[in-house]
Amino acid sequence: MATTTMTVFPPSMEFVGTLVDGVRENLTLPVVLAVVIGILAVDVGVLYILLLLVTHTPRPETESERHYITVTPGGEKVKGRRLPEVLDEEVEAEVFMSVVVPAYNEELRIEMMLDEAVEFLNQEFPRSASSEKGKKGWEIVIVDDGSKDRTTDVVVDWMRRGVEKGLVREGDLRIVHLERNRGKGGAVAHGMRHIRGRYAVFADADGATKFSDLRTLLSRLQSIESTRPSPTNPSKTEHHGIAVGSRAHMVNSSAVVARSWYRNLLMYGFHTFLHVIGIQKIKDTQCGFKLFTRDTARLVFWESHCEGWIFDIECLLIAEEEKVGVEEVSVTWHEVEGTKMNLVRDSVRMAWDLVVLRAAYAVGVYGGVRRGWRRS
Incomplete structure (x- = not known):
């Protein structure tokens, strides 16, 4: 004989019993599913809003940051000249190679x-007409990232000497000074948006990588360079590809082994974390020596968000999303004293930024x- 369990409430709480009985009567499978789906929808909405609050919002360029400083043939420092806009697809490359150098207190x-x-x-x-296969001309764009030392003045003095010796011409070397x-x-990203080259590489100011x-x-x-019609102008052909400088071959070299144990621990931890969140094809994402075609630079830096150390990873995520070929290339590298990184603080920040970056692209907040x- 089946038994029924009844919940007995005191007279003053009989309304609770009535409420419970009503819930039991209406607690059907569709109702349960609707409640669960509703709770999940609310949770997802809350998480999405929280993600919007913590995502990276780059600071817009100021008017002064759209101009550059150079030196005339007479050695005079001139400023206020307008930078070109690589985001304008109608602007053609003027030189073969652009070099973008971010510099902060690098005097x-x-x-x-x-x-x-x-x-x-x-x-x-070389600039001569006999340059091999059109490899004619170059420029260096130094982006002074709000330095507190004499970085800009040191570069201007170097330019004066270079002009005098015939090493550089007016406009070959340009300094962009960021206000903050x-x-x-x-x-x-700022430098890459204002290049003149058919190809563009960014390189660290410390000279840790051999330029050759x-x-x-x-x-x-x-x-590996691929071509495709421009989606905004089908009559034009885009050229895409990235070559990533890599120090992965040096992991067991004396230059790395001799470093402090905690630096190597953080390095291995960072690589493991990258592997876990899905960055697996490139062994060294952080080497400051990456080469882009002009069209890929426009594509990658049109809407980049991360302004800190992990911006390299965002470049690779965008390349993967846009099906741009990426080639990892071993380079010569040596450690240079004077790093701007605080290993513990910046490692924690990088880990947090990676989680936010991956989540933002996964759910469509970025892109x-x-x-x-x-599509336009």
């Missing part, structure tokens, strides 16, 4: 980088402006 290291870079660029991409510090990613490795990056990029532009 002690940037001259050595310029010595090496200009010597290589003059040899590899934006971070390495913000400085690189750009020759290998270019060769490997051209071997809308770029996709809208591509």
Whole structure:
């Protein structure tokens, strides 16, 4: 004989019993499913709103940041000249190679980088009409990221000497001074939006990477470079590809092994975290030496969000989303003293930024402006 369990409430609480009985009578499977779906929808909505609150919002360019400083043949410093806009698809490349250098308080290291870079660029991409296969001309765009030292003045002095020696011409080397510090990613993105080159590489101001490795990056990029019609102008052809400088081959070298144990621990931890969240194809995402075609630079930096250390990973995520080929290339690298990173603080910040970045692209918070532009 079946037994029925009854809940007995005191007279003053009989309304509770009536309410419970009513719930039992109406607690059908469709009702339960509707309640569960409603709760999930609310949770997803709350999480989406929280994600919107913590996503990265880049600072817009100011009017002064759209102009550059250079030196005339007479050694005079001139400023206020307008930068070109790579986001304007109608603007054609004026030189073969652009080099974007983010610089923050680099007065002690940037001259050595310029010595090496200009010597290589003059040899590899001369301005003469006989340049190999159209590899004619170059530029360096130094983005002074709100430095508190004499970085800009040091570069201007170097330019004066370079002009006098015939190493550079007016406009070959341009300085863009940001009014406030934006971070390495913000400085690189700003420079990449104002290049004149058919190809563009960004390189660190400390000269940690050997500049002649750009020759290998270019060769490997051209071997995977793909073409497609422009979605905004089908009569034009876009050229896409990225070559990523990599130090992965040096993991077991003396240069890395000799570093402090906690630096190596953080390095391995970061790589493991990248693997877990799905960044698995590129072994070294953080090397500051990456080469883009002009069209890919426009595509990647049209709507980049991260202005800190992990901006490199956003570049690779956009490339994956847009089906742009990426080639990893081993480069020569040596550690240079004077890093701007605080290992513990910046490692925690990078981990947090990675989670936000991955989530924002996964649910569509990021990418809308770029996709809208591509469809227009």
